[in-house]
Amino acid sequence: MNIEWGNVREQFPVLQEWVYLNSASFGPLPRCALEAMERHNRRRDEQACVDFVSWFDDADRVREMAAALIGAAPADIAFIPNTATALGWMVQGLKLKPGDRVVALEDEFPNNTYFGHVLARRGAEFVEVPLEGGEFSLDRFCAAIDARTRLVLMSAVNYSTGLRPPVEEIGDYLRRRGVGFYLDATQGLGALRLDVSRVQADVVAAHGYKWLLTPAGIGFAYVRPEVREWLEPCVYSWRSHKDWRQVDVLHHGPPELPAEAQKYEGGLQNFPGIYAMGAVLEMMLELGPAEIEKRVKELGECCREVLRKAGARLLCDRLSYYDSPILAAEFPGADASRLAVELRKQKVVVAARHGYLRVSPHFFNSEEDLERLGAALTGRSSP
Template sequence: MGASPDWAEIRAEFPALRRWTYLNTATFGQVPRCAVQAVALHFARRDALACSDFLAWFDDADRIRALVARLINASPADIAFIPNAATALGLLLGGLDWRPGDRIVTLESEFPNSIYHPALLSCHGIEFIEVPWEGFWEAVTPNTRLVVVSEVNYITGFRVPLRDAAPELRRRGVLLFVDGTQSAGALRFDARQVAPDMYAVHGYKWLLAPNGAGFMYVHPELRERLMPNVIGWRSHQNWRQVDNLHHGAPVFPAEAEKYEGGMLTFAVLYAMEASLRLILEIGVENIERRVLELAGKVRDVARKLGAQLLSDDSPHYDSPVVAARFAQRPAAELARELARRHVLVSARHDFLRISPHFYNNEEDIARLEQELSCLL
């Protein structure tokens, strides 16, 4: 599509929007019709060919891998498919040679994926610390081995300045894990510029894919030393020779696919491919501009209605996630009442979380304002 996408035409790809004012992509993205059709086509192909062409599915997976690489400006060799972002963090935490006294740093109010597993390492003498952004650099001490952050915080919408932070962490020899689940598909990400050690995305939110469709970027330097901790028949470099599979210790491929282990969940990958093509056709720059514009309008409405916002006007909150607290009623109660009126948002820690994507429009925000005005 050109510089000015036809947002009304694009919106027609999402049938649920005919019945719902959907401002809840930070929970689930709406899956477009083209992605649903891609799943149906996969199963029709299975029926027609009785799975006799299953090796060709892996060629398709490589095509999808190339689309992911294009989305984040990486090499296809850097990309592995994962079922969720927690899997990627587990791979990283399980593959490092931890020593007592090592430190892991994350930010306050992180998603539990970024907290639970690192916290459990404390029984092995690993120090795990959660800090506000204002105290981040003070917390990154010489014994810090790993920083775990979400690019966009799932509650507040806080956006970590990765382009500034990542080079400094690399200079200090600290590994960086970034969860991009709340940003990929809505905001631009350049893997070559940021160069995190690992970047993981579960695509069921802003990438508009089904649950179970995700990917991770693994930096080439990390791949050289990070052993897979899920080993399967595709862990050996010549796994495509299915008529004569290797028996014995595997020789790992150099590419990130060595972390995939076994069979892929092709149905959801085909759906993710269709959504990726839609996103790339619209243009991530156009999408980012649109979602930030809509999020700004949501903040304006919230302020007009007297809300306390968990954000300020700094670039740290240039994200599509808006958190607003209304003193008149609890957030969970407001979310339930809005849902009764077919307006979907979510409640997180007594804040209403409102998260528009490119398929939303100004009429959705006007409807939100109208219904909130009636409820407050």
């Protein structure tokens, strides 16, 4: 497929003024997402709830697109307001006992580590597998999985360093040992392909506001069919019955939960967010996840070269498993936070995380964006 990426950039008004290289913080909202929300809000303004039931039909079409993106079935997909919600489902559903072990990597995103520490207060053992010098070791990680291990918490891509663990190998190892696997795919999904049949996680969750380019407050989770057989919802609502679509008669007796993952969603959903996410997913599926990943990797390599020429030391140059669109750069003698502020004054948006300048290009970026980053870094004030 020959994609005119310059035409794709027209979906992103932010690029008219800014060199935006910070999708690992917030992805910019494309025009198609804004227009989808506006159409829904206008309908609500003009018709109130006359077409209320059709909103759920539209949401199911978005569910189908989310499933297509990750190689799942629509029945496996639940909408979520954030990834902490999906992680809460799994943590509460496992009913951990004192002495059960929960494992995560060192320097994980706080969502995962905070849950681990809270579980430790309740008697579980929380283990953070060290990254010696930032290096991930599959052998070291697997050695931390013992007979008491019930749950592994992991991100598909580390939010600050760009570490991309071999989640397919990890998922296979955990499945063979009967260990629960929760994967936060917020960092990466929308830029990198992910196939849930290969990852073999029990729950995969992604908040859409980063690489999926949605508003905050909407995302989706995959819940494996076998897990849905025992994982009970944390909340119940009028939709906690298989016949909930019969809205003219809502009293159906005791809850008879649907078999689909939507049973975890609770009541009414963030419909403006769902419509926005649907517009973005449609765009991404039309472009093709493989083409998007190819473009992101091309820009990532270009960005690495720009950063090297500007004097940066890159984690990905000395460590394995750092093939991701999140690039952590260290400039000797420079404070990363101050450098990020200085770049923003030149209309270049990046972030500072843990002493590194974090640069995160997405498919809408261009080689010219990266040249402007390089020029801004080369012309920066001396530390």
